[in-house]
Amino acid sequence: MDSSQFRQAAHSAIDEIAQYYDTIAERPVLPNVAPGYLRPLLPDGPPEEGEEWTEIQADIDRVIMPGITHWQSPKYMAFYPCNSSFPAMLGDMYSGAFNAAAFNWICSPAVTELETVVMDWIAKLVGLPDCYLSKGEGGGIIQGTASEVVVTAIVAARERIIRRRLADMPEGEEKLDRMAEMRGKLVALGSEHAHSATQKGAIIAGTRFRTVPAPEETGFRVTGAALRKTIEELRVKGLEPFYFTATLGSTAHCAVDDLEGIAEVAKENPDVWIHVDAAYAGSALVCPEYQHFCKPMEHYDSFNFNLHKWLLVNFDCSAFFIKRRRDLIDTYSIAPSFLRNEFTDKGLVTDYRDWQIPLGRRFRSLKVWFVLRSYGVNGLRAFIRNHVSLGEYFEGLIRSRPDLFTVVTKAAFALTTFHVNPRPGSPVSTSANAPNPAHEAYLNDFTNSAEAEYRASANEITKHVYETINAQREFFLTSAVTGGIYIIRVVSATPNAEEKYLKQLFELLVKTAEEGLAVPSADIPTRK
């Protein structure tokens, strides 16, 4: 394909992409394919001779489109959003054109330098304390995903505590033995509602992992007291807590840990690395009304949020801020001769490869820069506030039918969670409006109690409603089970989200719940 063929092919692709966005709301959000649908549509291997672009492009519609889940649809309300935007796509186009494995400054100075500048822009935009700016000892880096960031932080935290404790030991076998012994005692911590990335990160780092309780009484939040208690209990057992993920917007409920209380624990325990994972909700910090959450972070070690979730930068783009960049570099820096150059050696430039696990890097700051400039600060704030309002609107709809639905957690960062009430005749819950974190044990231990019967019945009908709606493919929702309670999560935060789609969903929820409640439990089909 030469450059004039590329012009033609790319113009045609752009038109198809624009057309796709123009019609996305009309498509069922979930695809209608069974596992294995794609292989029979393709030959067994690549063609011997090259094919024309027109043949290839035609296969987008034939092979790919039927298997796409439309994350940009306004009817996508599952997980958390993964929003794209046209300016970000333009950024990725240029990034692809300047294609490079930009592992150090000389590999393309613009890649490193634009990243440092836009990360400082972001830090100021969300109101992070100054210690996270590049002008001092900190700074920001773009990594792929929050899960990658969490591993990066856990491993750096593991090595930091070992370096500090063994600073006086001479290098050698004896020190390696002592380091190994120390690693064996380390424990990484996260809320019981933290994203599974922390647990997986601990596996990768080869350390132990424990959860910190975050019961319903505290709004599913880890308090400073709970964290302190867990740390003390572990120390009594001879173990060494070295890392904690504080959550700003938990996966199931979008709960925010007690960041101020945790800051006190951080001050008391300088060797425990505190990382704030704000993967989804962090984007809301562009609005001043949320920035009070950032104040305590001056006592923490690192912070990240995914611009690819709620801030219109195409996947992947997780902004990772670190208070002392040396905490990363001391773990991740290796400088073999082929990577050495005068600029790095003189310490004049940032080599982001030493702040991360992989070596090579893409030019991701371009898309961030384009988005920040295209929307402007006010545009981004309006974008977030619109979704927050939509969340409140939806919570209101759910509350308008207390006969059918119970709100479990009220609208937070555009997410509402609720369950369907059990069929008439079920016992009245003693805590119908206040789910109890002990429910799971309750269900197991007291299966004859009224409370357990209520919960079992509610869970059954909620699951039925959830599965029925997803099976229709018109809307895509997610469920979760926390504390024994089966909940439906609704978060409508795609760029083209509107009240009318939430209204449509609400009507479908009412209809599905009413129909489900009208038939005997035994007639409800179960999906596995």
Next chain:
Amino acid sequence: MDSSQFRQAAHSAIDEIAQYYDTIAERPVLPNVAPGYLRPLLPDGPPEEGEEWTEIQADIDRVIMPGITHWQSPKYMAFYPCNSSFPAMLGDMYSGAFNAAAFNWICSPAVTELETVVMDWIAKLVGLPDCYLSKGEGGGIIQGTASEVVVTAIVAARERIIRRRLADMPEGEEKLDRMAEMRGKLVALGSEHAHSATQKGAIIAGTRFRTVPAPEETGFRVTGAALRKTIEELRVKGLEPFYFTATLGSTAHCAVDDLEGIAEVAKENPDVWIHVDAAYAGSALVCPEYQHFCKPMEHYDSFNFNLHKWLLVNFDCSAFFIKRRRDLIDTYSIAPSFLRNEFTDKGLVTDYRDWQIPLGRRFRSLKVWFVLRSYGVNGLRAFIRNHVSLGEYFEGLIRSRPDLFTVVTKAAFALTTFHVNPRPGSPVSTSANAPNPAHEAYLNDFTNSAEAEYRASANEITKHVYETINAQREFFLTSAVTGGIYIIRVVSATPNAEEKYLKQLFELLVKTAEEGLAVPSADIPTRK
């Protein structure tokens, strides 16, 4: 930006990108900027109100282009290439349009299923043994970079040996203690010429790391005997080697380890995970004349190469093949309730998130599919063979001036390494054409010897020539120091590489070397 503004902006961006490629050979490959050039060109933060695309696009030329290293230039001959192609860019455009954090099958079935199919295509194309195909117990996954793959393999290897050894122990604190103790004894291995990714991977995994000797006598290759000896020596010390990176194309010389000999060691040591890192040279396996390297891999555990280096797929795209996918899943799988769905639970679909460190995934198989189809098998083979021929052509040029240059390693996978001969009057090297791996020690220990004097003089002038050429920014080369020898590496393997550029470089090398040799050593400016 609405979809019609996007059409207009994107068409304009495409034209600019096509124009960039049409003129790339005329640009100096290295940028003429000093560290810190970019920040003064930008404001201190994002604008309050959004800007028009025309303003943003104009800044590509003003802010970005001056700081770009042109990796796609035919005068880029540094590191290894990172080749882009127009079909791959089209793939990334659609991937951006279908933007999703595709962490499991239901998140977009096409993302998972196309990846499985094209990875099978690649496995067949490069002649991997059938055990790496998805139809059995193996399969392929796209990860970002070779360094990410190597960490993924090391951590999985670490957990595999522990699982095997402690299979009979009941879960609990005692097992956790025993696991920690075992991890403390583990040693990851790589050639002394292996990419630093293995050493960094061992740091991340929290294990020890040792190199296996690969001296010049064996062509900088690790032999089966050397690996066996290292394993045995470590066991005598009570340590447990659990992982080895075999290199197919080392960073400095593009040397290939003794893959058949290593296969014998693999058979004797089933608990030592053998991974083949073919990051750059692996692309040559599309040509049948190189596929004999793949045969021994049936005895190995995993293999990867970077399609983003030499196979025209834009960065990033590392193809990682695994013989027993359970070896990854048993380490990386965590299934919290919000990630569960009927398809995964039934085992009908592949959840690639369980084969990797991060959770989310991009739709990278699209660009691979487009490249394979646009070039066809024959097109890709012709592409590789052209570069291999260019390498031989360049080696011939260097050999045509034995008065000035000495080939250190002959053209291998398009890479030639050489040094400049010392100034007249220097002692004659006893091993001028056969560099000695003991040189570094030699230089340190016998600084008065003739050999050391020869080497010091050759290193000085070679460094001078290398730095002078890069400082002119017309060509971009890399140097390396191995075994005390300062070498210049030349690899011309970008899509528009041609003999004429190698001829130009050669003439510049001759001129620079002659000028450098004509002046006294003291007059050569040293760069730091």
